[in-house]
Amino acid sequence: MRLTELFTKTSKTVPADETSKNAQLLIRAGYVHKEMAGVYAYLPLGLKVLENIKQIVREEMNTVGGQEIIMTSLQRKELWERTDRWDDKKVDVWFKSELQNGTPVGFGWSHEEPITDMMKNYISSYRDLPVRVYQFQTKLRNELRAKSGIMRGREFVMKDLYSYSRTEEEHQKIYDAVTEAYLKVFERVGLGDVTYVTFASGGAFTQFSHEFQTVTDAGEDIIYVSKEKNLAVNDEVYTDEVLRQLGLEKDKLEKVKAAEVGNIFSFGGAKSEQLGLYFADEDGTEKPVVLGSYGIGITRLMGVIAEHFSDEKGLVWPESVAPAKVYLIRLGDDNHVVKAADDLYSQLTSAGVEVLYDDRDDVRAGAKFADADLMGIPYRVVISNKTIADQTYELKARNKDTAQLVGEQELHRKLGLTKR
């Protein structure tokens, strides 16, 4: 992408009413636009990051046998009444409206009910199981108070996977597999070191659910981390009894703030019974399908990544999610500089390397460097009269302090260009 064609621009100031670091940086760098409190639009660069995160999640979900679908935002009242979750007193984040004929509808804040109800059409025998389906959906939640930038919005993108199993044992296998897949996701987006499987309150069916908590000051949760065992306990279930059960020693735990980037839990057969999802087992008996639910807040994850990977100059995206791998700067508008930069741009692009090409003529070097830093693109390549005279390229990693002059071979190697 050439910067002269990108409609967004960077800004030195942020809206005064935006206090969270992730939103400040993302707005300044032109990744997102704030439409209203807790509601953000994703601009070209922001969308790119979002899609990169989604693709990583998608790959991991496919690996554990997930099939991707997309449900609807409009939901039926009747469905939620069956699980007693339509009432505003039971679920206080509902957005509701009605059809022209007066039929009430809800805007999906979760999709457990509709998906499970839908699966009744497709699951009737043990031969149909297990099934895992997932989607990326915009959830709408009428939060009392939105905060923390894109980390807690009224409208946000979530990946939710649902598993349908014959037995508890089968369910447990899937549950464990998804747990591993989640850890892989957080590893791949660069948060592996600071993300912990966390024991949290489980609800009706199981004692615990498992959250994936990323340590960050921007988080809203308090967790107690055991580095030794590589797990954590949410403050909400932090009791002596629980610690004993989990074999944790109180004085070896570290209390930290964290953001919940994922949550998985088991429903057993309870919800299936409420919604009438049964299957005929091998012996012909009818049994409720064992249900599991697994979520990753995609936009929240993006916010957490932005918070975690940033410095005083701006964002510092991990390569796996960055909107581009290289920020290419050309200094000056001498013909041979322009040509050299154009050439490298098309060379990298055709090799499949995403490049943000700062081809602006009317912007001085300092501003280009500042923008490269703010946008947080992993590698910066500078082409100038100097580098051309030396037959080198100036290469600097966003997370390193110094640049180096490298030859063409070296550049290609560092940027991971595929040899042909």
Add this chain to the structure above:
RNA sequence: CGGGGAGUGGCGCAGUUUGGUAGCGCACCGCGUUUGGGACGCGGGGGUCGCAGGUUCAAAUCCUGUCUCCCCGACCA
């Protein structure tokens, strides 16, 4: 939902106390100089001062109502 704060060109702000020609910085447009860490000079465009009503010769400024946003707290299957 309780407490606190704020709404003035796209963004950041001053002006409100004491009513009297709407201003500054960034961004934008033009010209010139500049050109490796957010350049400078000159000229220019853009604002129903959140909205509605009221007081007044006159309202960004005073009064009443209302909407929105932010912060802290509560809430977050």
